[in-house]
Amino acid sequence: MAKSIDVSDLDIYYGDFLAVQGVNMTIKARSVTAFIGPSGCGKSTVLRSLNRMHEVIPGARVEGKVVVDGQSLYGAGVDPVAVRRQIGMVFQRPNPFPTMSIYDNVLAGNKLNAKRMKKSEADSIVERSLKGANLWNEVKDRLNKPGMSLSGGQQQRLCIARAIAVEPQVLLMDEPCSALDPISTAAIEDLIHELKSDYTIVIVTHNMQQAARVSDDTGFFNLKATGEPGHLVEFNPTSKMFTQPDEESTEAYISGRFG
Amino acid sequence: MSSTITPPGPRADRDSMPLTNPQLPALAPWLAGVIAFGLAALTGLLLGWGWVGTAVLGWLLLLVVLPVWSLLVEGERRAKDRFVTTLVWSAFGLAMIPLVALIYQVVSKGAAVLSAEFLTYSMRGILGEGGGIYHALIGTFIVTTCATIMSVPIGVMAAIYLVEYGKGKKLARWITFLVDVMTGIPSIVAGLFAFALFTLIFGPAIRFGFGGAVALSVLMIPIVVRATEEMLKLVPDELREASYALGVPKWRTIVKVVLPTALGGIVTGVTLAIARVAGETAPLLIIAGTTTSTNFNPFEGRMMTLPVFIYSSVTTGGKYAAENEARAWGAALVLVAIVMILNLVARVIGRVFAPKTGR
Numbered sequence: 001m002a003k004s005i006d007v008s009d010l011d012i013y014y015g016d017f018l019a020v021q022g023v024n025m026t027i028k029a030r031s032v033t034a035f036i037g038p039s040g041c042g043k044s045t046v047l048r049s050l051n052r053m054h055e056v057i058p059g060a061r062v063e064g065k066v067v068v069d070g071q072s073l074y075g076a077g078v079d080p081v082a083v084r085r086q087i088g089m090v091f092q093r094p095n096p097f098p099t100m101s102i103y104d105n106v107l108a109g110n111k112l113n114a115k116r117m118k119k120s121e122a123d124s125i126v127e128r129s130l131k132g133a134n135l136w137n138e139v140k141d142r143l144n145k146p147g148m149s150l151s152g153g154q155q156q157r158l159c160i161a162r163a164i165a166v167e168p169q170v171l172l173m174d175e176p177c178s179a180l181d182p183i184s185t186a187a188i189e190d191l192i193h194e195l196k197s198d199y200t201i202v203i204v205t206h207n208m209q210q211a212a213r214v215s216d217d218t219g220f221f222n223l224k225a226t227g228e229p230g231h232l233v234e235f236n237p238t239s240k241m242f243t244q245p246d247e248e249s250t251e252a253y254i255s256g257r258f259g
Numbered sequence: 260m261s262s263t264i265t266p267p268g269p270r271a272d273r274d275s276m277p278l279t280n281p282q283l284p285a286l287a288p289w290l291a292g293v294i295a296f297g298l299a300a301l302t303g304l305l306l307g308w309g310w311v312g313t314a315v316l317g318w319l320l321l322l323v324v325l326p327v328w329s330l331l332v333e334g335e336r337r338a339k340d341r342f343v344t345t346l347v348w349s350a351f352g353l354a355m356i357p358l359v360a361l362i363y364q365v366v367s368k369g370a371a372v373l374s375a376e377f378l379t380y381s382m383r384g385i386l387g388e389g390g391g392i393y394h395a396l397i398g399t400f401i402v403t404t405c406a407t408i409m410s411v412p413i414g415v416m417a418a419i420y421l422v423e424y425g426k427g428k429k430l431a432r433w434i435t436f437l438v439d440v441m442t443g444i445p446s447i448v449a450g451l452f453a454f455a456l457f458t459l460i461f462g463p464a465i466r467f468g469f470g471g472a473v474a475l476s477v478l479m480i481p482i483v484v485r486a487t488e489e490m491l492k493l494v495p496d497e498l499r500e501a502s503y504a505l506g507v508p509k510w511r512t513i514v515k516v517v518l519p520t521a522l523g524g525i526v527t528g529v530t531l532a533i534a535r536v537a538g539e540t541a542p543l544l545i546i547a548g549t550t551t552s553t554n555f556n557p558f559e560g561r562m563m564t565l566p567v568f569i570y571s572s573v574t575t576g577g578k579y580a581a582e583n584e585a586r587a588w589g590a591a592l593v594l595v596a597i598v599m600i601l602n603l604v605a606r607v608i609g610r611v612f613a614p615k616t617g618r
Contacts, residue, residue, distance in 0.1 A: 056499075056503055058426055059427075083506075084503055084504055085505075088506075091497060091500065095495070095500075095501045096501075097498060097501070098520055098614030099520055108505060108507075111515075112502060112505065112511050113505075113507055114511070162501075163504070163505070166506060
């Protein structure tokens with residue numbers, strides 16, 4: 001499991017509007033890569049283009065190459081559904097399926113795809129995924145309660161459990177902690193550390209300390225100017241990024257002197 | 260720009276902080292009402308007015324008495340509030356009058372006829388007393404069921420296309436426009452459409468229950484499309500994205516995530532649409548026709564329905580006009596009861612299928 005991702009000359013459009021321009025980077029396997037930058041600079045857009053979720057928005061399209069394990073995601077004949085099975089995603093706001101129980105939410109990826117499995121197999125997937133998401137002890141006695149009955153932090157961990165239940169190669173996280181309190185955030189950061197050994201993780205965050213805590217590599221995105229497309233300013237190991245960044249503007253942003 | 264703004268010094272009245280104000284007692288509106296309508300009744304009796312004039316005078320007096328009293332005790336703002344509150348309550352009361360009057364009328368005139376015989380006998384061979392609406396009940400049930408079976412799949416799928424596939428496309432905009440137009444089609448035109456259609460196919464003077472079902476589904480489809488469309492739009496995009504991100508294809512996302520989430524609203528909308536078309540008269544009069552005997556086959560022979568039964572009972576006239584009219588009121592009561600029950604069922608279903616929060 002776990003693959004690296006090579007992005008080259010990626011341009012992302014919403015209709016005619018060029019949102020992000022000329023992104024080049026290599027995301028290493030079995031590591032955590034963080035995207036930071038001001039709001040509206042295209043971090044989430046780049047993240048969504050890594051598992052072809054970008055094109056779900058009408059009129060949205062992508063030019064350039066995203067290569068995972070030697071295969072181009074945007075090549076001819078690539079099935080976006082197959083891509084998303086290999087590259088899972090966790091969203092900013094927890095979004096468990098409201099019609100399903102906790103148990104069914106974890107199995108959603110399997111059940112919605114009508115995969116047949118034995119009860120024991122299903123039980124073991126649920127237990128493994130919930131343990132992987134650090135949620136098992138809190139919910140093991142009420143697996144049949146609705147997923148929406150959990151608190152926000154628990155719902156987010158449920159969504160992570162749901163994402164890892166289908167055993168993807170890569171896990172994309174779009175500001176997974178922005179709606180959570182510090183304790184739930186710490187739980188999820190611990191979880192990211194544990195998941196790193198099995199998954200390639202890409203996380204978008206507004207929290208610089210979080211990027212510094214959890215990530216191995218960091219990409220800093222910014223707008224060239226208001227109304228201009230966003231671009232990748234700098235991509236470096238996190239330790240270098242937060243001590244001696246290559247770019248002036250990175251240092252300004254990280255140290256809070258951002259104008 | 261050199262002048263500086265001096266902050267206002269402490270005002271003399273800053274020391275006191277009045278939070279209380281004189282207020283009318285809680286019963287004030289009722290008291291004012293008693294006074295106003297008492298005065299009006301007195302005047303009406305003295306001048307020999309009818310009760311309508313008295314009520315209007317009482318209402319006008321109330322509009323004066325309560326605000327003036329409030330103005331004297333509570334001040335201007337409260338007086339305005341009392342005045343407008345009285346107007347709003349009056350409007351509510353006015354709106355309730357036709358509803359209550361209608362229900363009273365239907366129940367008082369229809370309850371007398373209701374009996375086991377009325378609900379279980381048809382009108383076959385009956386001229387004067389006796390007989391019932393069994394044939395019309397069966398007809399309404401069959402015609403409405405057929406219409407529902409035809410309209411719900413078409414309507415729901417059209418709504419799925421509009422929301423999930425057609426967003427921003429020209430075809431979708433046209434369909435939306437046409438659905439809006441269809442919502443406004445007079446029901447008699449739908450009846451004529453079905454009549455013309457089946458005349459073309461089966462020859463002249465064709466009358467059968469299924470034709471009525473087709474006419475009703477012409478009326479029902481736009482309602483179902485609209486209700487379903489609104490419900491599907493309410494399903495947050497995050498749920499669709501969550502499903503896509505798990506590698507679930509679009510059609511499975513729609514069938515297993517979007518539809519179940521919106522199910523409560525869709526079922527409610529469908530039930531209300533049924534209630535709406537169950538009372539249609541004009542199209543059924545044209546294409547389903549009238550009969551006195553029970554017909555279980557929608558594809559063969561005329562079929563009576565409740566609204567048409569009411570219409571024909573009232574318009575028959577002749578020697579047994581009184582008995583016919585009594586039966587019409589009975590049928591009206593049954594029809595109103597059916598519509599009311601359908602509305603209640605819609606509410607219950609909406610609550611049962613609503614996504615559970617477990618809190």
